[in-house]
Structures are given as structure tokens and as C-alpha cells.
Amino acid sequence: MESTQQHTSRRDFLKWSTFTAGGLVLGFKWSGAEAQTAEVFAAAPSAAPVAMNHYLSIGTDGIVTIFSPNPELGQNILTSFPMIVADELDADWKQVKVLQAPFDKRFDRQLTGGSGAVPHSWPLLRKAGATARAMLIAAAAKRWGVPESECTASDSFVIHTPSGKKLGYGELATEAAAIPVPTTVKLKDKKDFKLIGTAVKNVANKDILTGKPLYGLDFYREGMLYAMIQRPPSFGTKVKSFDATAVKAMPGIIDVVQTQNGVAVVGKSTWQVMKAKKALKITYEKSGNIESSADHDRIFLEQLDHGKAVVKRQDGDVEAAFKNAAKVVKKDYQCPFLPHNPLEPMNFFAHVKEDGVELVGPCQIPGSARTAVSKLLNIPEDKITLELTRLGGGFGRRLYNDYVVEAAEVSSLVKAPVKLIWSREDDMMGGTYRSAMRYRFEAALDDKGNMIGYKLRGVGMNDNNTTREHNFPSGAIDNLLIETINNPTPITTGAWRAPVTNFLAYAEQAFIDEVAQAAGKDPVEFRLELLEKVKAKPVGRTDYNVNRMIDVTKRVAERSGWGKKKGVFQGFSVYYSHRSYVAQVAEVVLEKGKPVVKKIYAVADCGQVVNLGGAQQQVMGGIVDGMGHALYGKFTFKEGAAEQNNFHNYRLIRMKEIPEIDLFFVDSGFDPTGLGEPALPPTGGAVANAIFKATGKRMYSQPFLETDVFTSTSGKKTF
Amino acid sequence: MALFKLTVNGKERQVDVEADTPLLWVLRDSLHLVGTKYGCGVAQCGACTVHMNGAAVRSCILPVSAVKSPITTIEGLSENGDHPVQQAWDEVDVPQCGYCQAGQMMTAAAFLKTNPKPTLEEVASAMHGNLCRCGAYHRIREAVLVASKKK
Ligand code: FES
Numbered sequence: 001m002e003s004t005q006q007h008t009s010r011r012d013f014l015k016w017s018t019f020t021a022g023g024l025v026l027g028f029k030w031s032g033a034e035a036q037t038a039e040v041f042a043a044a045p046s047a048a049p050v051a052m053n054h055y056l057s058i059g060t061d062g063i064v065t066i067f068s069p070n071p072e073l074g075q076n077i078l079t080s081f082p083m084i085v086a087d088e089l090d091a092d093w094k095q096v097k098v099l100q101a102p103f104d105k106r107f108d109r110q111l112t113g114g115s116g117a118v119p120h121s122w123p124l125l126r127k128a129g130a131t132a133r134a135m136l137i138a139a140a141a142k143r144w145g146v147p148e149s150e151c152t153a154s155d156s157f158v159i160h161t162p163s164g165k166k167l168g169y170g171e172l173a174t175e176a177a178a179i180p181v182p183t184t185v186k187l188k189d190k191k192d193f194k195l196i197g198t199a200v201k202n203v204a205n206k207d208i209l210t211g212k213p214l215y216g217l218d219f220y221r222e223g224m225l226y227a228m229i230q231r232p233p234s235f236g237t238k239v240k241s242f243d244a245t246a247v248k249a250m251p252g253i254i255d256v257v258q259t260q261n262g263v264a265v266v267g268k269s270t271w272q273v274m275k276a277k278k279a280l281k282i283t284y285e286k287s288g289n290i291e292s293s294a295d296h297d298r299i300f301l302e303q304l305d306h307g308k309a310v311v312k313r314q315d316g317d318v319e320a321a322f323k324n325a326a327k328v329v330k331k332d333y334q335c336p337f338l339p340h341n342p343l344e345p346m347n348f349f350a351h352v353k354e355d356g357v358e359l360v361g362p363c364q365i366p367g368s369a370r371t372a373v374s375k376l377l378n379i380p381e382d383k384i385t386l387e388l389t390r391l392g393g394g395f396g397r398r399l400y401n402d403y404v405v406e407a408a409e410v411s412s413l414v415k416a417p418v419k420l421i422w423s424r425e426d427d428m429m430g431g432t433y434r435s436a437m438r439y440r441f442e443a444a445l446d447d448k449g450n451m452i453g454y455k456l457r458g459v460g461m462n463d464n465n466t467t468r469e470h471n472f473p474s475g476a477i478d479n480l481l482i483e484t485i486n487n488p489t490p491i492t493t494g495a496w497r498a499p500v501t502n503f504l505a506y507a508e509q510a511f512i513d514e515v516a517q518a519a520g521k522d523p524v525e526f527r528l529e530l531l532e533k534v535k536a537k538p539v540g541r542t543d544y545n546v547n548r549m550i551d552v553t554k555r556v557a558e559r560s561g562w563g564k565k566k567g568v569f570q571g572f573s574v575y576y577s578h579r580s581y582v583a584q585v586a587e588v589v590l591e592k593g594k595p596v597v598k599k600i601y602a603v604a605d606c607g608q609v610v611n612l613g614g615a616q617q618q619v620m621g622g623i624v625d626g627m628g629h630a631l632y633g634k635f636t637f638k639e640g641a642a643e644q645n646n647f648h649n650y651r652l653i654r655m656k657e658i659p660e661i662d663l664f665f666v667d668s669g670f671d672p673t674g675l676g677e678p679a680l681p682p683t684g685g686a687v688a689n690a691i692f693k694a695t696g697k698r699m700y701s702q703p704f705l706e707t708d709v710f711t712s713t714s715g716k717k718t719f
Numbered sequence: 720m721a722l723f724k725l726t727v728n729g730k731e732r733q734v735d736v737e738a739d740t741p742l743l744w745v746l747r748d749s750l751h752l753v754g755t756k757y758g759c760g761v762a763q764c765g766a767c768t769v770h771m772n773g774a775a776v777r778s779c780i781l782p783v784s785a786v787k788s789p790i791t792t793i794e795g796l797s798e799n800g801d802h803p804v805q806q807a808w809d810e811v812d813v814p815q816c817g818y819c820q821a822g823q824m825m826t827a828a829a830f831l832k833t834n835p836k837p838t839l840e841e842v843a844s845a846m847h848g849n850l851c852r853c854g855a856y857h858r859i860r861e862a863v864l865v866a867s868k869k870k
Pocket residue numbers: 756757758759760761762763764765766767768777778779780
């Protein structure tokens with residue numbers, strides 16, 4: 001089994017398809033409605049499979065080829081999608097070849113985002129595999145003259161059970177292709193899965209580990225030029241004028257052109273362009289608000305105190321509850337903007353020609369990238385091809401296609417094939433950041449420590465809804481008010497791994513911990529009491545399944561020996577996001593008076609685990625990511641410009657700082673739900689609550705490293 | 720522009736570039752050896768790590784004019800992709816996005832030559848300079864230990 005990245009044109013792709021002639025070729029549509037019927041069809045070997053979207057093929061040599069359509073950015077979809085098909089097909093995994101499908105608008109949901117790919121495609125992929133299996137069995141039964149019911153399939157063979165006769169899939173492929181496609185097929189019982197649920201290695205390992213050109217930045221085309229853009233360093237400014245005379249005379253520089261967004265330098269090599277870009281003389285002028293982080297701090301307070309909020313949810317009589325409260329807890333939590341920093345910076349190849357546009361590179365939503373380029377150049381979409389490369393990380397940044405559009409713009413201006421590259425500084429200073437946010441939570445407790453009232457007011461920058469108003473603790477509290485306020489800013493913002501919940505979860509879970517303390521109750525018990533209340537009779541709408549939430553909570557408490565350990569300080573957190581449930585307990589010790597996170601227990605219920613190895617990576621990576629940004633992610637603006645611009649002044653978590661992780665997946669019997677994001681949101685809260693146990697100090701803002709728990713003992717920061 | 724002679728992965732190569740061109744861009748743009756990655760350009764992430772005379776160096780800040788010894792990149796770490804580090808990386812199934820992994824492996828391979836039987840803490844210290852944005856650190860650390868147990 002091996003994988004190959006397709007670096008071929010659409011034409012090559014079709015040619016490649018006809019190479020498989022003689023075998024069984026199945027295509028299936030991905031779109032929502034059609035997905036239900038999983039329209040599957042067998043193509044005559046000679047017919048060019050133009051009408052097909054995604055397909056698997058079986059060659060006469062027995063090689064099963066499975067196309068995986070979604071962008072691969074480290075979530076391991078290139079392995080898990082084909083595993084699902086192959087399992088239902090009963091294919092021998094060693095004979096499976098995986099290809100990244102080219103972008104084709106007939107694919108549905110050919111994108112990476114929202115932890116939604118596996119949940120969305122699960123029934124389709126299974127049906128595709130099962131349908132091919134049924135046709136292979138029918139072909140074998142026909143050849144043997146036996147009833148299909150006497151045949152079964154295993155490891156790429158059809159077996160006639162009574163006689164023990166066997167035929168390989170390769171031998172049957174051509175005949176199977178002539179069998180009418182069954183309209184209904186039986187899917188496997190979960191207990192019969194052979195691949196699904198096991199740890200299958202990343203199909204791209206060999207290519208990655210030997211340095212093959214897989215990523216957008218690795219793409220090369222004879223005659224292409226390299227381009228970089230100097231964008232205004234401050235949000236709220238634009239280019240007024242520039243002088244490129246000196247730069248144009250620099251070695252290797254072909255052209256300097258103004259773009260919508262800055263000044264592009266185009267040349268023969270990356271280094272020449274990088275140097276020339278630094279030598280550009282550009283003056284900028286004001287085009288909008290020029291903001292600093294201090295302005296945001298002020299705006300947040302003003303808005304929380306006096307701003308006009310949109311009510312997202314209201315249950316009961318909140319004012320009365322707070323008036324009658326024995327105790328009120330009121331706390332604010334704030335986070336900074338955050339850059340995504342995928343390790344491969346933004347880049348894209350574009351060649352705008354007379355008769356169309358060729359695009360190659362890494363992006364999370366190829367469909368919208370193509371639409372954006374079509375709009376910019378006024379070229380119809382069907383004249384634009386887009387080939388996906390592997391993505392060196394995404395984290396949400398590559399949902400935005402600004403860099404794809406830039407590549408096309410520069411190519412059209414200089415009339416040449418161009419690879420546009422962002423430097424790390426460009427990436428950090430021109431990001432589509434996680435918005436800074438501030439939350440104000442208020443809880444009303446009665447004299448028995450029951451939470452009788454709850455208020456949440458969130459304010460974000462360019463973020464329309466800062467809340468997840470139907471998540472926990474909604475449903476558990478009779479009187480509740482959730483409001484959001486949006487504040488516009490010229491600083492570009494967008495989705496960042498686990499949008500909104502990447503900070504909201506921490507704030508909420510840290511707050512509930514503090515409320516439990518005020519109520520004189522154990523933090524886990526306090527949450528379980530609330531959840532039991534939801535279970536008995538939920539107040540209004542709840543988006544989460546309360547039983548699954550209770551289950552992960554109890555399990556993580558048990559696995560971590562909650563409340564029973566000496567010498568470590570434990571903090572608990574649980575969160576529901578992207579349809580999955582993750583509970584965590586963080587363990588902190590004090591070293592030289594400072595808190596150090598030593599271990600994190602995680603229990604995840606993401607329904608059926610597809611690839612155990614990949615699932616572990618997603619959860620462990622999510623925890624490392626969540627902890628790293630909660631502790632270290634300091635990102636500030638001064639007069640519209642980011643003050644951190646590379647890894648020397650923007651700290652990311654590194655190996656010596658990672659905690660031990662104890663991870664358990666619940667076998668809940670549900671279909672698979674998201675996993676690329678859900679492990680991240682709970683981590684900040686678990687860590688904050690453990691730090692509180694260790695130091696008596698609550699964490700009210702991120703990054704924690706800026707709080708006096710870390711700075712006071714020596715007066716010096718550890719970084 | 721000037722001519723520079725280099726030995727890369729055992730082969731003599733000649734490039735015509737400016738003297739201050741970092742080895743990283745010579746490898747990537749001039750020699751089309753793109754296994755070595757750009758992540759920061761300021762010696763902070765380790766994605767560009769290669770071997771010079773067997774020692775790990777950050778090719779993003781090493782001008783081609785300062786390269787006087789043979790260079791090994793990920794493409795030359797082994798002939799068939801079976802260096803103990805590469806084998807261990809596959810066995811442990813390390814890569815997520817994979818972008819940092821060439822740099823991680825080059826750092827690990829050079830480190831294991833100087834410390835063939837490291838402890839977990841020694842591995843973490845040696846690998847601390849290599850960023851993995853996907854957070855694959857647990858498996859990277861495990862893979863270095865697995866590699867140290869191979870012949
Ligand atoms: S690119 Fe050289 S250390 Fe980051």
C-alpha cells in the first residue's frame with residue numbers, strides 16, 4: 001500500500017483513469033442529497049470517467065486504487081477515508097493505493113474545516129466499498145454458477161464457502177464491472193470491521209520521510225517566477241506610493257508591480273525576491289482605524305459595561321435570580337489575537353494564460369479559492385483548474401484564499417507562471433487571526449450552593465457570535481442570559497482551530513470551577529450535579545448529549561484518580577464541540593515555586609474511532625496545541641502592526657514542555673464525529689484550574705505565562 | 720552572482736548564486752532538493768536542518784559562501800529511505816502534516832551519532848529547538864528512542 005500525490009494536470013488525470021481500463025471503476029457522488037442514495041455506477045472500461053466524482057478502481061492486477069478528495073493538512077484524512085472504503089470492500093490493505101483526488105467541483109464538501117469530513121462522508125464511503133464488494137461477489141458467483149449467498153469476501157478474494165474456491169479481486173474486476181449496480185447493499189456490522197478502529201499508518205509516510213516534493217512550497221514548474229508581496233505592516237493603512245527603481249536593478253529581479261494589497265516583487269529565486277522586498281521604499285496612508293492592543297482592552301471593557309448586545313439566549317428570569325442570590329460570582333476572561341502559524345507559510349502557484357488559469361497549492365477550501373480567482377480575473381470557473389498539494393498545516397488559516405488570489409493577480413500582471421510565497425514574517429503580520437475576546441460571566445448561587453442564575457456576555461473583534469449558547473451549562477440553569485457584542489476592526493480575523501471554543505471553553509470551565517469553589521463543592525461533583533439536572537429535565541434547548549457528557553466526566557475522574565492524589569494538583573475541564581465530547585484532568589506540580597504541567601488525562605467520545613493511530617495524534621496534538629497557546633500565545637498590536645513577527649518573539653510550545661498524556665477513547669457505539677478540533681478547547685481550562693489548585697491564583701487571561709504566578713517569584717519571566 | 724562548488728548527498732554540485740544566499744534556498748531553488756523546508760528563516764524552527772560534515776546545521780542562516788564541507792539533506796540521509804531514524808519514524812507513525820519532519824529527523828540523526836543511547840530527557844533537550852506546529856512531539860520523542868535501539 002502506498003500513496004502518491006497527484007502532480008498531474010486534469011488531462012493527465014483522465015489519461016491515468018483510462019489506464020485502469022479493464023478493471024472495475026466506481027464513482028460516487030458526494031453531495032448531501034445524492035449522498036443518501038450514494039449514486040454508484042460502473043463505467044464501461046473504455047469510457048472516460050468524466051462524469052465521475054470520486055471513485056475507487058480495481059485493476060486486473062488486483063491493485064485497488066482509492067481517491068481521497070479532501071485537502072490533507074495533517075488530520076490524516078488521506079489514510080482514514082480510504083480505510084473506510086477498504087474495510088467495507090474487504091480489500092487487502094497491502095494492495096490498496098491511495099491518491100489525492102484532483103479538485104473537481106462535482107465533489108461535495110471537498111474541503112477541510114469544522115472537523116466535519118469523516119462524519120459527513122462516513123455513510124458514503126462505506127456504501128462505495130460495500131457496493132463494489134457486492135458486485136465482485138456477484139461476478140464470482142456467476143462464474144462459478146453458485147448462489148451469491150454461498151459466497152463471501154475477505155482480503156481481496158471472493159470465497160465460495162462450501163467448496164473453499166477463491167478468486168482474487170483482480171481476476172474478477174472486469175466481470176464485476178459488467179454487473180448491474182445494486183441499489184441497496186448491506187453494510188457491515190461494526191463488530192466485523194477489520195481496519196476501522198485499528199491503527200493504520202499514514203499512507204504518505206514514505207514520501208514524507210524521504211523528503212519528496214509534496215507541499216505547495218515544493219511545487220516547481222520550468223520557467224516559473226517567484227513572487228513576494230510587501231503588504232502594509234499596519235492594519236488600517238494602505239500603499240500610497242512606492243519607488244522600485246533600486247529594487248528593479250537588483251540581481252534576479254524581473255518586475256515590481258502594485259497589487260490590490262501591496263507591492264509585489266517578482267524574480268528568479270526566492271532569496272533574490274526576499275532581499276529585494278526588504279529594499280522596497282513604500283509610503284503608506286491611513287485607510288481605517290489604527291489600533292493597538294491597549295485600545296482593544298479599553299473597547300472590551302466599555303462594551304461589556306455599556307455596549308449594546310445581541311441576546312443569543314434567555315431562559316427564566318435572570319434579574320430576579322440575581323436579586324435573590326445568596327452569593328454572586330462575577331469574573332472577566334480575556335484572550336489576545338492569535339496567528340495560526342502553520343509551519344508551511346502561505347504560498348500558491350498560479351499561471352494565468354490566454355485560455356484559462358492553472359492553480360496549484362495548499363488550501364482548505366479549493367472551491368472558494370477558485371471562485372475568488374474567477375471573480376478577480378473575470379474568468380469563468382470552468383476555465384480554472386486547481387490542483388491540491390499536501391498542506392503543511394492549516395489550523396484554519398488556509399480557509400482564507402487571500403494568498404491564492406494574490407498569486408493569480410501577480411501572474412496576470414506579469415503574464416508569467418508565478419509561485420507566490422509568504423515569509424514567516426508576512427504570515428504572522430498579515431494573518432487572519434483568532435479574534436481577541438473578552439467574556440464576562442456571572443453566576444447566582446442560592447444558600448445551598450445551587451446555581452440559580454447565569455449570565456455570559458462576550459465581546460469579540462470582527463466576531464459576530466462569541467458564544468455557543470446551546471452548549472453546557474445551558475440546559476442546567478433555570479435563569480440564564482447569553483449575549484454577544486461584535487466590535488469591528490480592520491485587523492483581519494477568522495477561524496482558528498476550534499473557532500470561538502478555543503477560548504470560550506477555557507473561560508467557561510475556569511469560571512465554573514470558581515463557582516464550584518464559591519458553592520463549597522468539588523468541581524467535578526458540581527458539574528455532575530448540573531448535568532444530572534439536565535438529564536432529569538433540561539431547561540430549553542441543549543445541543544449536547546448529556547449522557548455522553550456525564551460519561552466522559554466520570555471516566556476521566558476515575559482514570560486520573562481525581563481528588564485522591566498527593567503531591568500533584570489537579571484541574572478538571574469538559575467540553576462538547578464539533579459533535580464530540582472530551583473531558584480532561586491536568587496535573588500540575590510546583591517547581592521552584594512555578595507551576596509545571598506534568599500530565600493530562602483525556603477521555604474522548606468521538607463515536608466510532610476510524611484510525612486509532614490518527615485519532616491519538618489528533619487528540620494529543622490538540623492538547624499540546626491548546627496548552628501551548630494558553631500558556632505562551634502572546635500576540636499584541638501597536639499602532640495597527642503586530643508586535644510579534646517570528647518564532648524568536650512569538651513563543652510556541654516545544655518538546656521539553658509537553659506533558660505526559662493518558663488518553664482513552666470511549667466506545668459509545670455512535671457514528672464517528674469530529675476529532676481535528678475537539679481535544680483543544682478543554683485543555684486551557686483543565687490547566688488553569690490545576691494552576692489554581694497549585695498556587696491559589698485564578699487565570700483570568702491568556703497567555704498564562706504573563707500572569708504573576710509565573711512572573712512574581714523571580715521577577716523574571718521564564719522566557 | 721558567483722559560482723560555488725558544493726558536495727551535496729555525495730555529489731559534486733555547482734551553483735551560480737549570490738554569496739549571501741542561504742544554503743536552504745540553494746538546495747530548494749537551485750538544486751530542487753525540496754525535502755529541506757523553510758519555516759522561519761531565522762534559525763528558530765529547525766525545519767531547514769541539514770548535516771554539514773555530519774553535524775546538524777540550520778541551512779536558512781548558512782550562506783552558501785560559508786559552506787566548505789559536505790552537505791547531507793533528507794534526500795541523502797539514506798539510499799532507500801531506511802536510515803534507522805526514518806524506519807523509527809515510520810514505525811511510530813510520527814507525521815501529521817509532516818512539514819517539520821525532515822528537519823526533526825536530521826536533528827535526531829545527528830544527535831544519535833553523538834549520543835547513541837540517550838535518555839528521554841536528553842532526547843527532549845536535543846529536539847527542543849525543532850518546532851512541530853501539529854504538536855507531534857510525543858511521537859517524535861518516542862521515535863528517537865526507537866531509532867536509538869536500532870542497529
Ligand atoms: S527555517 Fe531555518 S530554522 Fe526555521
